[in-house]
Amino acid sequence: MCADTTETVSYKDTLNLPRTDFPMRAGLPKREPGWLERWARIGVYQKLREKARAETREPFTLHDGPPYANGHLHIGHALNKTIKDMIVRSHQMMGFDARYIPGWDCHGLPIEWKIEEKYRQKGRDKDAVDIVEFRQECREFAAGWVDIQREEFKRLGVTGNWENPYLTMDFHAERVIAEEFQKFLMTGTLYQGSKPVMWSPVEKTALAEAEVEYHDHVSHTIWVKFPIVAVNGSEELVRELTGGDASKSGAVAQELGSDFANTNVVIWTTTPWTIPQNRAVCYGPKIGYGLYRVTEAAQDNWAKTGEKYLMADALAESIFAQARVEAYERVRDVTPLMLDALTMKHPLRGVPGGEGEWDYDVPMLPGDHVTDDAGTGFVHTAPSHGDDDYQIGVKFDLPMTYNVLEDGSYRADLPLFGGKRILKPNGKEGDANKAVIDVLASGNLLMARGKLTHSYPHSWRSKAPLIFRNTPQWFAAIDKPVGDGQDMHGKTIRERALTEIDNVKWTPQSGRNRLHSMMEARPDWVLSRQRAWGVPLTCFTKNGTRPDDAEFLLRNEEVNARILEAFEAEGADAWYKDGAKERFLSGIVNSDDYTQVMDILDVWFDSGSTHAFTLRDREDGTEDGIADVYMEGTDQHRGWFHSSLLQSVGTTGRAPYRQVVTHGFTLDEKGMKMSKSVGNTIVPEEVIKQYGADILRLWVAQTDFTVDQRIGPEILKGVADSYRRLRNTMRFMLGSLADFSDADRTDPADMPELERWVLHRLSELDEVVRDGYAKFDFQGVFQAIFTFATLDLSAFYFDIRKDALYCDGDTARRRAARTVLDILFHRLTTWLAPILVFTCEEIWLERYPGDDSSVHLVDIPETPADWRDAALAEKWSTVRRVRRVVTGALEVERTNKVIGSSLEAAPTVFVGADVAEVLGTVSFDDMCITSDIAVSTEDAPAGAFTIEDVEGIAVSFAKADGEKCQRCWKILPDVGTHAHPGVCGRCDDALG
Known part of the structure; x- marks a missing residue:
């Protein structure tokens, strides 16, 4: 008997429509803190460690490069810590014991500055404060920022041992830093030298290359006359000029004397303040030089008609143009042998008021560093104020000068310039340059002057310009054989480092090349800083000895042990307490014979040593003291990657890391560097308030972090849209899995082909995900999952199977589809959990709401090999x-x-x-x-x-x-021919 098809019946309540409380709108900013509290309450990180011990998992350790404890997080911090968290979580879920100990760099100048600033506001003199009291204030300041940053990092969803991080100011850490320094002391690589180093007159300390950044700077430029006072022809020069005819030597000497009479060698410099320290002029042996005469110039010009100048031929035209010379002629070629014959006088020699200070001759010396790309082809050489200059000084035994004090002023008794400052305390230009220029101009010793905007070194802390300044500093010799009786991949620190670089895996590979080239060219490591807040150089020098004497440094294991014992109990403050020298030396050596070194260590030595007190010494460190991975920004090739490698090869002969992963910098949407003054900064806290931390994390996952990334409002909107699409996919699965149980489960062998095709795709994708996570390719992982979820699932599989899921009764097809949805649920939530930590927890708890339940306590499920079906x-x-x-x-x-x-x-x-x-x-x-x-x-x-x-x-x-089925909406010929009105046969069977 047929049903009456004219009757309209509502079958909505008979459909298996999705049922879930999982909301369309995420509400992440309000809900995420609750999940953080839940993870802390159930102790997720601790449970993972217990699980790892029970299962004897292979450890995987990412060693945290310590951020500086002195300010709120910026977007670079968020990028960095999120990548690290994805690395740790993904490896944990792939079966490792993935440990993460967050750490902080707590010593150094920025914190000192903050305390000094507070003193200035109160009118208090820092130098009048007891150093231990001052250090305690620095410690408290750093501790406060550690607490603030810890909460900001946790808000990003970063997991780790937050209750017990490592701090470079912990007593044990300070002890180990001192211990690592003592190894350099005992193996003979530590030495005191007097050479020019990057010096901050504002901060009154030496800086390492890693603490230097380059900004545009306007410098004075001057072309200075060095009058020739003698031509001393060698036998070789005479042979060159006479063709070997000795009878002509007198005539040649007379000719040279005539040609070079009243002649100036002209040099060009962007640091006029270094002229009082000049000790030589260098030429380039491969450069072409000429002797030139001015034939026409204005009467008031500094370059006078008839004056003769020596200069590089390639630069003559530009020099005379700068000097406003109207006409000139080239008198003769000038060969290297001729240049070797020349002696000049210091340009300040004979200047009224300077008598006695500069009454010396200046030699002409060959230098391979001299080029004819700019300047004059001659380089003014002040060994106290430049590395090339210093090397020339060592080679030719030139005197060093000590005219510039730690605050960037000339010594008070320096004639003409005493007390003049290169830089003011606020970092602005002082009066030294102008004073030197004025004296040179008044003595007719300038050919020209000008100004130049160029890239110039600045302190990364004060942002003030730096100078090269000769000071006694402590160095680690990187080309001296390490005196430990072991080869350890090479006898010197440089050799060891270059060898170890090729034993490390680099992501991207360009990081290897960058660090390798830096290590090939770097000078000795400047270890000392003239500040108060840090770990001191725990060594003593013997009175009455010179730095090159064998007994200059006290090398005594018993003394070292006393120092380390005190540091373990009291921290590095023990070095500064009254009677410290006697405490450490008495009964071992006569303390009156020694001077205690009061410089502190470069903070890069602190952070470079973190592997020793974190990886080596902690229970949750590593057995061999080596990290599986270091991950930081590309600037750390000259920073933490660099100093950690130097420090580790210097003490152990090997790198402290097996892999190094590098991320780029974060730019605005236009690709511009972020700047508060420009107003284009993106603050993590504001992004989290608007979108939630998962959107920020998803932005990280969607970018290629190995290069510079862009972020801004429009980009974040796009990220949020991707998130919504993915959330809807997960919501559909949750709704369709309502009341699913093991009784509904179908064996893959009994599934329709469409379901088995989905399992095949899962098998393929599982390989992509695992391989991507292993290679830290989060962009590739997320893109593969997102494409699968939107194209393979939402636009294809879900679209097709909605009908069976909604309208079928208890059919094999529907059971198979729900089984696949359950499999998809477990794969997608665990695949995405390292990225979307909060959302995946929310999704997981919709199905597994137990008190101790968490997606972060489970692993990515293993995928059966027989799911793969290429045919x-x-x-x-x-x-x-x-x-x-x-x-x-x-x-x-x-x-x-x-x-x-x-x-x-x-x-x-x-x-x-x-x-x-x-x-x-x-x-x-x-x-x-x-x-x-x-x-x-x-x-x-x-x-x-x-x-x-x-x-x-x-x-x-x-x-x-046919007619439209009132239940499934298909148009079929059999609609209306079944027991239930207005339905097709399939729906009639489902209705029972």
């Missing part, structure tokens, strides 16, 4: 290719308002026989979400729909025949 994948690739043409044809009809839904269609698809055979084995109407579909191997009619890049497939549209 099936090839078949379904054909099905999807044909489906694409069908859906394209239906979209045209929908756009033209011919149909409103694809279920109103019953098209015919024209394909070849091989494709028809494939389509005949699947329910192709279900695949295309049509009420019916015909497959034909005949020629397609004219006007049939095709897609240009899909050959051999055409579609002819037709409407479906």
Whole structure:
């Protein structure tokens, strides 16, 4: 008996519609803190360690490069810590014991400055404060910022041992830093030398290259006359000029004397303040030089008519133009042997008021560092104020000068310039340059002057310009054989470092090349700083000895042990307490014979030593004291990566890391560097308030962090859109899995092909995800998952199986689909958990809401090998290719308002026989979400729909025949012929 099809019945309540409390709107900013509290309450990080011990997992350790404890986090911090967290979480979920001990760099100048600033505001003199009291204030300041930054890092969702981080100011850490320094002392690589180093007159301390940044700076430029006072021809020069005829030597000497009479060698410099320290002039042996005479110049010009100058031929035109010379002539060639014969006087010699200070001759010396790219081809050489200059000074035994004091002023008794300052205390230019220029100008010793904007070294802390200044400093010799009796991959620190660089895996590989070239060219390591807040150089010098004497440094293991014992109990403050010298030396040596060194260590030595007191000494460190990975920004090739390698090879002979991963800098949406003054900064806290931390984390995952990344409002909107699409995919799964249990589970072997194709894709994707996480390719991982979720699942599998999930009764097809959804749930939540830490926890708790439940306590499920089915994948690739043409044809009809839904269609698809055979084995109407579909191997009619890049497939549209099922909405001929009114046979069976 047939039902009456005219009756309209509501079957909505009979459908298996998705049921879930998982909201469409995430509300992350308000909800994320609750999950953080939950993780702390149930002790997720501690539970993972317990699980690892129980399962004897292989350890994986990322060693944290310590941020500086002196301010709120910026977007670079957020990027850095999020990448680290993704590395740790993904390796944990792939079966490792992934440990993460966060750390902080607590010593150094920025913190001192903050305390000094507080003193200045109170009118208090820092030098009048007891040093131990001052250091205690620094310690308290750093501790306060550690607490603030710890909470800011945790808000990003970063997991780790937050209750017990490492701090460079912990007593044990200070003890180990001193111990590592003592190894340099005992192996003979430590020495005191007097050489020019990067010096901050504002901060009154030496700086390492890693503490230097380069900014545009306007410098004075001067072209200075060095008058020639003697021509001392060598036998070699005479032979060159006479062709070996000794009888002509007198005439040649007379000719040279005449040519070079009243002649100036002209030099160019951007540091006029260094002229009083000049000791030589250098020329380039491979450069062409000429003797030039001014033939026409204005009467008031500094370069006078008739004056002669020596200069590089390639630069003569530009020099005379700068000097406003109207005409000049080239008198003769000048060879290197001629230059060797010249002696000049110091330009300040004979200047009124300077008598006695500069009454010396200046030699002409060869120097390979001299070029004719700019300047004059001659280089003014002050060994106390430049590395090239210093090397020339050592080679030719030139005197060092000590005219410039620690605050950048000339010594008070320096004639003409005493007390003049290169820089003022605020970092602005002082009066030294002008004073030198004025004296030179008054003595007719300038050829020209000007100004130049160029890249110049500045302190990364004070932002003030630096100078090169000769001071006694403590160095680690990197080219001296280490006196420990071991080869350890090379006898010197440099050799060891260069060898170890090639034993490390670099991501990206360019990091290897960068650090290698730096290590090849770097000078000795300047270890000392003239400040108060840090770990001191725990050594003593013997009174009455010179730095090159064997007894200059006290090397005594018993003394060292006393110092370390005190530091372990009291911290490095023990070095500064009254009677410290006697405490450490008495009973071992006569303390009156020694002077205690009061400099502190370069903070890069502190952070470079963190592997020793974190990886080596802690229970949650590593057995061999080596980290699996270091991960920091690209600037750390000259910073932490660099100093850690130097420090470690100097004491152990090996690198402290197996892998080094580098990220780029964060720029605004236009690719510009972020700056508060420009107003283009992105503050993590503000992003979290607006979107939540998961959106910030997703931005990190969507970028290629190995290069510079961009972030801004529009980019974050795009990230949020991707998040919403992914969230909706997960919501559909949750809704469709309501009440799913093991009783509903289907074995893969019994599943329809479509479900087995999904499992095949999961097998492929599992390999991509694991490989990507292992290589730290989070962009590749997320893109693969997102593409799968949006194209393979939402736009294909879910779209097709909605009908079976909603409308089927307890069918094998529906059970198989729900089984696959359960498998998808466990894969997607664990794959994405290292990235979307909060959202995946929310999704997980929707199904597993227990008190101790957390997605972060489980691993990525293993994927059975038999899910992989290449032949099936090839078949379904054909099905999807044909489906694409069908859906394209239906979209045209929908756009033209011919149909409103694809279920109103019953098209015919024209394909070849091989494709028809494939389509005949699947329910192709279900695949295309049509009420019916015909497959034909005949020629397609004219006007049939095709897609240009899909050959051999055409579609002819037709409407479906029959009535619309009131339950599933398919249009079928049998609707209305069953017991339940207005439904098709499938729905009638489902209704029972």
